[in-house]
Amino acid sequence: MKQDMIVILDLGGEQSAQIAREVRALGVYSEIHPNDLTEQQLAALPGVKGFIFNGGPNNVVDGVPLAPSEAVLRSGLPVLSADYDGAPAWPADDAARAEMLRAFVFDACNAQANWNMKNFIADQIELVRRQVGDKKVLLALSGGVDSSVVAALLLRAVGDQLTCVHVNHGLLRKGEPEQVVQVFRHNLGANLVYVDATDRFLDKLAGVADPEQKRKIIGAEFIRVFEEEARKLSGIEFLAQGTIYPDIVESGTKTNKVVKSHHNVGGLPDDLAFELVEPVRQLFKDEVRAAGLELGLPADMVYRQPFPGPGLGVRCLGAITRDRLEALRESDAILREEFARAGLDKTVWQYFTIVPDLKSVGVRDNARCDEWPAIIRAVNTVDAMTATIEDIPWPVLHAITRRIVTEVKGINRVCYDLTPKPTGTIEWE
């Protein structure tokens, strides 16, 4: 293996993710693992040079205080405890804390600063090969950053043993399904099953105006289509997922905190039992993007703005109709094109259009026209909990408006949403 590793043992402490980031900033790879690591799990972790115990016996789960497992204690590897069992808390002083970590990682553990994307990918390829052997792997490839990076990595690791399934639910942005097919089937030579399930989804959604109901239908139908495709393939034993670190939620209360796995494709029936392959589950978003670039994915795929699972379905407000959905898709494509032309795609976190189920009077070719408005939303945020409005230069807004009202069928007005979050959420539904 190419990299050394420091394991952060989750004993219910608050800062596991932050500590992992700090160790990685020293150039040493680190992973967060639950306290009850077995002998076997430990043996499967490559390059472990030491442990950081984070949290301690005050954290009780099911009446039992969290403690490191016997396997960890018997490993004989150096341990840094902070906040654990009488050990002093982390120094509040940033410099002292950095020095404590540095001394532990390099002096006590003798770790090498050999963490980089090349080495990470090489190690993951080796680990995936060990896990999967000559068996087959299935991946739901949405075209989002995380699943795309996993697909590219698994292709390197197991090539033909991987089958990717791309379900087009009809609510993707303009050009997205085509890009997935182009990049993965044609450029990278992946086995890609492309399912155009547009009619199925839109039929199920017909007349449904309630946003939560729409989300439920889209989620459930997605599992159904994916499951049908999985059943058509024989001999699949592994399911790959683009789970990343922020998906691994730290659940429970302050004194009841364990790292729990969160599955992106939950809800698959029991008789489709797969073992999971999650090669980027310990990466943060910026690291996943770096891995994607290293694996040769196109920059516009790797730097794609966040896009909700239910896709355009929650931006075509109320009951979705095909003509209004098309107007939404076209207006969104124009907005993205003009933002890219103005360089705003580099500075604005999320930007899109919304088309409400509402018509207003306008005038076109000297005649009255009743058409929808397109609403522009462009926000910046760090964690999506709050969001601010980015100043968009007026000439850009004018250019977008001009193009939308002339090029998009059914839209006669463009509005600009100036509301930060709170009070407005980022999406309108």
Ligand code: XMP
């Ligand atoms: P809100 O609208 O809650 O959005 O301010 C915060 C972030 O979450 C995204 N979002 C979703 N993502 N499924 C997703 O995968 C959803 O149902 C969903 N709803 C909102 C939204 O795009 C924004 O980035």
